[in-house]
Amino acid sequence: MSEQDSFIEKVLIPHEEIQQKVRELGEQITRDYQGKDLRVVGILRGAFIFMADLIRNIKLPLSVDFMSISSYGGNVESSGVVRILKDLDKPITGVDVLIVEDIVDTGLTLKHLLEVLSTRNPASLRVCALLDKKERRLVPDLKIDYVGFEIPNLFVVGYGLDFAEKYRNYPFIFVLRPEYYQPEFTR
Ligand code: PRP
Ligand code: MN
Numbered sequence: 001m002s003e004q005d006s007f008i009e010k011v012l013i014p015h016e017e018i019q020q021k022v023r024e025l026g027e028q029i030t031r032d033y034q035g036k037d038l039r040v041v042g043i044l045r046g047a048f049i050f051m052a053d054l055i056r057n058i059k060l061p062l063s064v065d066f067m068s069i070s071s072y073g074g075n076v077e078s079s080g081v082v083r084i085l086k087d088l089d090k091p092i093t094g095v096d097v098l099i100v101e102d103i104v105d106t107g108l109t110l111k112h113l114l115e116v117l118s119t120r121n122p123a124s125l126r127v128c129a130l131l132d133k134k135e136r137r138l139v140p141d142l143k144i145d146y147v148g149f150e151i152p153n154l155f156v157v158g159y160g161l162d163f164a165e166k167y168r169n170y171p172f173i174f175v176l177r178p179e180y181y182q183p184e185f186t187r
């Protein structure tokens with residue numbers, strides 16, 4: 001962290017801690033998917049950094065695909081219906097699918113994804129999320145199979161997570177100084 005990084009309120013999860021956790025998740029997934037046809041599905045854009053690190057810690061001949069989902073906006077009172085902006089390139093029928101997310105917040109994005117992808121009859125459908133902000137959950141009983149860190153209700157950026165498309169490139173997870181975002185904004 002350099003002196004000009006004045007937008008950092010505090011570092012919540014340093015890079016080394018993330019890397020350690022990503023290694024552990026990779027080992028666990030490697031064990032669980034022995035002999036399976038694993039397709040790792042990243043949800044753009046937030047998941048791309050985590051996914052790149054995660055799959056390099058999964059020692060299996062897996063394949064990857066990506067999906068992009070429209071945000072339902074800041075309005076958490078919405079129905080949770082999210083639109084697919086970019087669908088998977090390949091069918092997933094009979095494939096063991098692992099969805100990778102950077103963060104599960106209200107859970108509306110993930111709920112919708114699970115509904116959509118389960119209709120395509122994958123052999124299995126699981127979720128790996130680096131961050132779980134449980135306090136904000138609006139979807140009850142949402143099962144996340146692999147979780148990196150449970151975090152408090154703080155607005156965090158870095159390691160793929162953005163505010164207004166910025167800060168995704170920082171290799172650690174941090175809290176932005178309030179003067180760098182509108183306080184009424186929620187992810
Ligand atoms: C973020 C994050 C998750 C979703 C979680 O994506 O990457 O996909 O929100 O929020 P939820 O649990 O409340 O649905 P965002 O829509 O900000 O798009 P991005 O990944 O391109 O930043
Ligand atoms: Mn996202």
Ligand code: MG
Pocket residue numbers: 046161162
């Ligand atoms: Mg975002």
